[in-house]
Amino acid sequence: MLNIEIDGKPLEVEHGSTIIDAADAAGIAIPRFCYHKKLSVAANCRMCLVQVEKFNKPLPACATPVADGMKIYTRSKAAVEAQQSVMEFLLINHPLDCPICDQGGECDLQDIAVAYGASGSRYTEEKRVVFNKNIGPLVSTDMTRCIQCTRCVRFLKEVGGMQELGMVGRGEHAEITAYVDQSVNSELSGNIIDLCPVGALTSKPFRYSARSWELTRRSSIAPHDGLGSHIEVHVKDHKVMRVLPREKESINECWLSDRDRFSYEGLNSPDRLKVPMIKHNGQWQETDWKTALEFAAGQLKDITKQYGGDALGVLVSPNSTMEEGYLIKQLSEGLGCGNVDYRLRQTDFRLDGKRTGTPWMGCNIQEIEELDRILLIGSNIRNEHPLLAQRIRKAVANGAELCIVSPLDNDPLMDVAHKVIVRPNDMVNVLGQILKAMSGLQKLSLCLPPTLNTLLEEIKVRPNTQKIAECLAGISEELILIAPKVGIFLGNMALSDPRFTEMYSMAEAIGGITGAKGGILPPAANSTGMHLMGVMPSATGMHARAMIEVPRKAYLLLNIEPELDCQHAALATDAMAKAECVIALTAYKSAALENADILLPIAPFTETSGTFMSMEGRVQSFQAVTRPLGECRPAWKVLRVLANTLGLNGFDYNSSEEVKNKIFHGEKPSALVWRSLNNNLKELVEIQINIKKEGLQRIGEVPQYESDPIVRRSPPLQKTKYNIRPMARMHADQLTELGLQDGDLVVAYQDKGSALLKVRLDNHVAKGCVRVAAAHPLTAGLGDLMGDITIEKASTEHAALYEKQLTEMA
């Protein structure tokens, strides 16, 4: 520890900290523009100049390490003069157009100019002008206002993983730009809006719609990926105007993914459902809540009475709250129905009943940074959990080695130590190889259960998997780590795979040998919460896949669009069409719900209170930030009244808190969670490692801006580069084998359905696979996300049909 003094205040600070760190910790204000605690130090704005005793010139606080006995003055005459000069200098080329600048009222330059600047400028010459750049649909630019702090550049390079902006030119001609008319495509790009201390980078969707002082700020939890990022929702006149991150070091730090930041634009989309609707003779009719609920209750009663509770299927979105999950589960039980599930994009349910607890990511989000070795299985991490990718990137920057086993070779924008890109089916074999090599490395083969040993016998370890095994064991080119901290995670593609059980068991076994932390990376905001609530089939009930495979007489849908949210689009559409009655609790009057019979308008996350449980088991409640639109009601209320109308007992909750208390029996949520989170299996499951598979396999990834109903309706997200129409993407060798070329039109067949797709050359796709994005109307005719698929060249009639589809969609 060092003893220093700032403005006469004696302080004890750590070795190696800078003056600005010390001042921040002591609550002493030092103005700054370029410094940011999460970015490298550039020291180029000079706003942080302070006077330091024994130095004959002011020093930048952000780049000066403290020394023992240092005496620092932030408000002395010399310091103030330096600050005023820098301010005057910075304002030389800055336009004084605050009244028409979107940053006005929340601008660091404005605030600091008032606090530290002089009252006038001596500069009378012409100011420079920099032309604006179009860097995409999310971030708007006003480059004349830029003060060249380079925070945006450093963020994209250091946190985003790819330097997409840079400063070209020199001196007076320096300007921030992307490379020759390119856009900024990072899935974290919105953060540069927060970072920019002036109005050079502002939010395009929010632009000119409100002033910061008109907004009411309310806390909430991000409702898309499994992180549970903390957000601050800004509201004006009962409308969500924008979403910003709320700092939470252990979850999202001070960042937010673009999906969480810009999805709010989809909240009030034109197809938002505002009143209950009932279909009469094929015609939708608006109605009141009482009629709708009585009708729905009547239908549910009739059908379950006539055919038994089993005739009902209940499909729940993993983005709904724990309270909603709990109530819908109770309601189904009340109707004698065990067919309830939230795992809409899963195919393999062989682990049901075999688990000891609720599967989770197996460690805390923050712990990822400390890992030495990371194995990602079947995960396109930047697409699935952008901020988790950022944590892994940090770990890699700290020297961790990342290994990937996946059917997709997407660039995670960080160094990958080893990767094996193979067909989903072969991933099991690869994991088996790693396991076998590991047990050899650790001389622990006897510790594997004998059945597993026999299974591994026929497997041949190849050099690249041997490398991964060595890496996980701590052996690498430069040094050997004894007992490295290992993390093993299974992503969305593994979770949707028909051989998930095999992948999971292998991962568990590898984890057992390496002492790894890890588990699954649940896709949605409340996947783990839904599991904890038991929103899963009863012992005799049907899981999500069975419910659409063997159509039910009636369906109760919570917050989903069946053909887009279920893993088998064609079966889902078919099941809904065949059902006698489909009751959908939904926020949108979606085209995907054309086959429904009753639409009950529910409130999205901004208009209801509730609780999400994140992938790391954090139970986080939030309040409504606006009142419900039109006749919409929070889903927990709708479920309560529906249950009451059905005459079921035990549904007298007056608030979502009461439901929550019931869920946790008044205990501290963390206590229950702590007992419940567990990735272990009760018993060994029977698995097969060496299954040969012929034919093409589909990689049906869900693009991040198609993941749930809100995101799908956010125009700015839909306009990003990520959102391209689904195509049949294949490796060059695969194209040659099929005699196809980039740009050809093909028909893709899965089961009985098909889709017309353009071919796209994509060498990131494993051979033997076709990458066809899911959750899109164009692929609604297709089947299993990770299932078999065949590709045929399309005829001329098809071409006409394809054009028609496109015009219809537009």
Next chain:
Amino acid sequence: MLSAEAIEKIEYELAKYPKDRRQAAVMSALRIVQIERGWLSKESVTDVAKYLGIPEIAAMEVASFYNMYDLQPVGQYKITVCTNISCMLRGSDEIVDHLQHTLGVGFNEVTADGKFCIKEGECMGCCGGAPLLHVNNTHMHEFLTTEKVDALLEELNKG
């Protein structure tokens, strides 16, 4: 696409730095490509970035920062006259006027025959020889007078 010769030269430069620091060779690589192609088009900058495996904008930052990289065509002979303080005090303005008058082009312009281009230069660290200029970044001419400039132009015109 970079030529085989350029690649060979760039590889020679790359060997001077650690394997995982390819960006370190960006200045040399840009210089090599500029010499080969006369100037650095966007395509050239992209080629260099791709070859080094760095973001294109990072290569552009370097290419646009330094005066000796030319992002516009510069003709056969690029004449860079130092216009900084020492040279100015020793009469660089006169040299510039004379050059512009003789060649009929201003700064950053190329003569119609594609032979000459005049550029404004920053201090070249040889103030002792002021006023001065250099041709194609390599040949320096000191203690300039208008006569010396005429002689130089004549020589270049011949060559």
